[in-house]
Amino acid sequence: MKYQTTTEHQTFALGKKLAQTLRGGELILLQGELGSGKTVLAKGIGAGLGIRKTITSPTFFLFNIYPVKKHPTIKRLVHADCYRLKSGRDIVEAGLGDYLGQADTVVVVEWGEKLPRKLQQGVRVHFRVLKNQRSIVVS
Ligand SMILES: Nc1ncnc2c1ncn2[C@@H]1O[C@H](COP(=O)(O)OP(=O)(O)O)[C@@H](O)[C@H]1O
Ligand SMILES: [Mg+2]
Numbered sequence: 001m002k003y004q005t006t007t008e009h010q011t012f013a014l015g016k017k018l019a020q021t022l023r024g025g026e027l028i029l030l031q032g033e034l035g036s037g038k039t040v041l042a043k044g045i046g047a048g049l050g051i052r053k054t055i056t057s058p059t060f061f062l063f064n065i066y067p068v069k070k071h072p073t074i075k076r077l078v079h080a081d082c083y084r085l086k087s088g089r090d091i092v093e094a095g096l097g098d099y100l101g102q103a104d105t106v107v108v109v110e111w112g113e114k115l116p117r118k119l120q121q122g123v124r125v126h127f128r129v130l131k132n133q134r135s136i137v138v139s
Pocket of ligand 1: 008009010011032033035036037038041133134
């Protein structure tokens with residue numbers, strides 16, 4: 001599916017919509033240059049899952065874990081960012097690996113293309129910055 005958004009709000013709303021399709025166990029790989037909207041989409045996914053706490057970029061920790069309270073099948077959202085990593089192997093060993101494929105967990109990874117290739121099985125979201133908009137392709 002291909003989308004074009006012209007505002008941060010629209011990208012956030014797309015994340016909320018995407019969240020409605022999730023059941024747990026999904027890995028969502030976000031790819032695209034800095035400032036292309038990956039964190040905004042992750043925030044929208046969090047809101048769509050009913051998380052009240054603001055989703056912020058994982059900086060000090062490699063990934064953040066947000067409890068999901070009122071969802072029938074999803075118990076937590078894990079939000080990771082591989083931007084600063086040379087190898088995505090590090091974050092997997094640092095504990096992210098424990099959450100991949102867990103039926104009650106949704107994992108969202110910015111710079112997901114840095115994860116070890118064999119783990120990159122999930123929903124891919126490609127972001128591109130166009131003149132006045134973002135092109136967002138979900139596949
Ligand atoms: N259509 C859009 N979708 C998302 N963000 C947008 C859009 N247009 C402008 N922006 C701005 O681009 C920036 C995207 O930031 P962010 O989501 O943190 O990027 P990334 O995580 O990909 O580095 C924000 O400052 C946001 O306000
Ligand atoms: Mg980001």
